[in-house]
Amino acid sequence: MSALVDKALAGSGLTAVGESRRAGDLAKVRASVDELRNADLLALGALADRVRDEEVGDVVRVYANAPVDVADDVVHVEKQADGLSFLRAVAVARITGPRAARVRVDWTSCGLELAQVALGFGASELVGRIANKRGLVLADDAMATSAKKSQALPAQLVKKRELAGFIRRSGRRAEFVDAAGNVSTLEAGEETAALAAGEMR
């Protein structure tokens, strides 16, 4: 993190909150929740991102069409009235949540665009349905449209690769969790191939 972020935190009066968080004094952090709700959004996001980086790292867990667990360390941030309120809620959840919390957003409700931005505000898990452009959930055996039939790929795989690309472009790494709880990753650059398969966007 650059000195610029330190200056932004100091300028917004968030340095002490950050230090309390790092020291594990959650009671003190949570006592400042009103302050957080009124802090400069980008400084708040920077603090949340710093907490996320220190406690969780770069991995983003993706539950696509998979049942999601509701463990104690999961903080699910609901869609808010507008995008800025949503990002603020994500950041506050990260800063005031349990240590290494799994801060989760649902792209089906907030949209992929906002979900991607939320990754910079402290979110570390994405959940949602893999659907086509009309919002219909894709069947397991559905194939993505392709100019050449022989090159067609399973639509869900194509979509996962796109998601991985989305996450990579926000500077993070994706891990996919399936219905049985198995975790998988996509090879770096694989998502690019999916784009050539078209349709899924």
Added chain:
Amino acid sequence: MSVLDSIRDKVSAKERLTFDDGVALFRHPDLLAVGALANEVRERMHGDRTYFNRNMRIEVTNVCVASCLFCSFAKLEEHSPGAHTMSLAEAWSELEQRMDDPPTEVHIVNGLHPGLPFSYYEELLTGFKRIKPDVHMKCFTAVEIHFFARHYGMTYEEVLVKLRAAGLDSLPGGGAEIFHPEVRTRISHDKATADEYLEVHRVAHRLGIRTNSTMLYGHIETFEHRVDHMLRLRDLQDETHGMQAFIPLAFHPDGNGMKNLPAPTAVDDLRTLAVSRLLLDNVPHIKAYWVSLTPDVAQIGLRFGADDIDGTIVHETIYHAAGSSSPQGLTYDALVRLIREAGRVPVERDTLYNVVREHAPNALPEAAMKVKDRKAARHLAVVSGS
């Protein structure tokens, strides 16, 4: 000292950023830090003020001789499926139908139609002014002006002088795409070059006609191409000072020759707004065009360097032909609410950024209030005599 810290020092000292600084900002992993820098400049220039206007968009023809890869709007020939050219009466009726709540600006952008006489465009402008003499006509991109000059055998100055006499007030910024020839020759080889686009703006500025400028990003260009584009605009602005706003336009892939590319992501949208604000130190306004970005992302953009969100628009078709999921128009109250929710002060402007109305920062417009609050506000107004 990190790259960003050194850029921060320059920004604080109001020093001009370089090409390398611009590329570094695009590549820097910390989006929020880049956004915070841009926000600092935005607030230094405009405070919390955020501009919008009452405008309407009309595309009178989508017949076009150019074959730009990114375009889902144009139909190459007059009678091909989906091609349309409005009669003058049809075009004028778009404004006539809105005279109960009239826009302050009519924004017209078209395809490059080879079969219309120049008088069509002159009469088009004259007719709008006849309906509403004080309406601002922001019409015809530099690419159209270049086409008119070639097609009707005039200089840029002759075209602009004739159109201004007919009612033209300013030029929109469309058609800039990406200036660098490595990209421009691949995505739009058969329309105005970068130099021609810039020359049209130069001539317009010399004649006292204000313009906007744009950049279509998120397709095959690199960050270096984006920075090169912005710096060419910055150089022109140093020379002429006639550019009012810069509008980064996000590429939309549906239904065009680049449909296999992904659209730029929200993170890219926000970063591009931020870098624009930081590099274009001589352009007064950076616009988060909600049609291109979606209202949600445009609203967030007001914290990443943008100070303008465009207008009510009413019926946009170019981006919607390319798959934009944004609504085709936003009401006045919806725009006010969008800006207020971002913690900014809504300022209705005219096209030349004269203030029409500055709203209070906190009060909601009546239409956005809950019914009980609306009644309470009316009661208060009656009691207080306001």
